Amino acid sequence: MSEADLFVKMMQEGTTTISNLLLHHYHEIGMSTSELMVFLELRSYIDRGDVNPSIAVIADHLGAETDQIYDLIQQLSNDQFLKQTLEKNEQGKEETHYDFSPLWHKLARLLEKGRQQKQHAQQQNQRQKLFTAIQADFGRVLNPTEMSIVNDWLDKDHYDPQVIELALRETVLSGNYNFRYMDRILASWEQKGLKTPQAVAAEQKRFNERRRPMANNTQPKNSPASHIPIFKLNSKDE
Numbered sequence: 136m137s138e139a140d141l142f143v144k145m146m147q148e149g150t151t152t153i154s155n156l157l158l159h160h161y162h163e164i165g166m167s168t169s170e171l172m173v174f175l176e177l178r179s180y181i182d183r184g185d186v187n188p189s190i191a192v193i194a195d196h197l198g199a200e201t202d203q204i205y206d207l208i209q210q211l212s213n214d215q216f217l218k219q220t221l222e223k224n225e226q227g228k229e230e231t232h233y234d235f236s237p238l239w240h241k242l243a244r245l246l247e248k249g250r251q252q253k254q255h256a257q258q259q260n261q262r263q264k265l266f267t268a269i270q271a272d273f274g275r276v277l278n279p280t281e282m283s284i285v286n287d288w289l290d291k292d293h294y295d296p297q298v299i300e301l302a303l304r305e306t307v308l309s310g311n312y313n314f315r316y317m318d319r320i321l322a323s324w325e326q327k328g329l330k331t332p333q334a335v336a337a338e339q340k341r342f343n344e345r346r347r348p349m350a351n352n353t354q355p356k357n358s359p360a361s362h363i364p365i366f367k368l369n370s371k372d373e
Contacts (some may be wrong), residue, residue: 151179164241173207189228261296272307284314297332
């Protein structure tokens, strides 16, 4: 057979694609290598329109006994990787049809689990970064009550960690090194709908622009401009 004839033959046989998610993680969803090979054999025929492929032919391809292939197909069904149904063909004869949607659902759940784990890891990193920033600016280790307050900001109030860091900055600039002041800043921003760092920054810009004319009238020409906190209480918390 010439190379050209071989190429034509290969094209006629078709190709079977496999999801990289399945290829790299089939063992994580409990599928054995033998089950994977049977799945690929079944798919190779189903993709070409043969919904009821010969188990004897598949067994021959895999170098196994027919009974072994039947057992593996049953195992795929027991492990909820496929559903088998009996349907009548055009001649009225019942044929076994294979539905692999349960396998795709398992892979989708695996993908979602990985996404959630990644998100959780990112949230934990943000939480630790926030605790470190607060302790650095306050110059001390937080006590259990203060740690609980920060956790509530994140878990109950669902404040953005970056917004909390901005509230920390305002707290430090105002000289009020306590959590009640910081909590009132966050509550004020929440009431104003300032839920993102971008929204807070925009409000900070508007606030400073409104105050700039007043500051220019009272500030010596050569003195540097100072930061004006976006949140100002009438009296400092003790």
